[in-house]
Amino acid sequence: MEQRCLIDTSILIQAQKGDTRVSKRLVALKNPTISVVTACELLMGSNNKKQLAENKAVMRGFTVVNINHETSTTALKITEDYTLRTGFGVADALIAATAVRGNFLLWTLNKKHFNLIEGIKLY
Numbered sequence: 509m510e511q512r513c514l515i516d517t518s519i520l521i522q523a524q525k526g527d528t529r530v531s532k533r534l535v536a537l538k539n540p541t542i543s544v545v546t547a548c549e550l551l552m553g554s555n556n557k558k559q560l561a562e563n564k565a566v567m568r569g570f571t572v573v574n575i576n577h578e579t580s581t582t583a584l585k586i587t588e589d590y591t592l593r594t595g596f597g598v599a600d601a602l603i604a605a606t607a608v609r610g611n612f613l614l615w616t617l618n619k620k621h622f623n624l625i626e627g628i629k630l631y
Contacts, residue, residue: 513631514573514607515542516616517549517599520566541571543606545599579605586625594621604628 515534520542523531534540542550547567554560575583583598583605590596596604600621607614608627615631616622623630 511629512539512541512610512612513537514603514610514612514614515540515546515570516603516614516618516622517546518617519615520546520550521553522617524566539571540569541573541612542567543603544572544574545602545606547572549599573606573610575602575606576609579609582609589626590624594624596621 515537519530519534523534547570550563550567551560554563579602583601586604586608587596587598587601591601594600600618603616604614604622604625606612607629608625613629613631614622619630622628
């Protein structure tokens with residue numbers, strides 16, 4: 509069974525910039541998944557109504573994982589354990605917690621920071 513992959517915002521931005529290698533890998537994924545945090549970041553990156561509509565269309569191609577109590581608790585622990593070493597923000601802590609709690613491989617361009625998190629598996 510293929511392990512599920514949680515896609516970080518950095519990957520979606522790279523694909524939007526025209527990186528065909530990243531785009532091809534995204535298309536090849538079965539059940540591509542993003543955190544609700546990534547969905548919010550994608551929408552927040554919109555500069556106008558057209559970009560907002562385009563980003564909403566992009567999101568329809570993904571399963572969106574919501575934050576639950578276990579994910580919140582894990583994000584708090586990640587923040588407590590790693591914030592001084594990594595400079596992680598709230599969004600990254602929640603994305604990392606979603607990957608750990610959901611047993612996802614995390615696909616990110618920010619491997620340096622995420623790789624420090626115990627229990628994280630990178631794509």
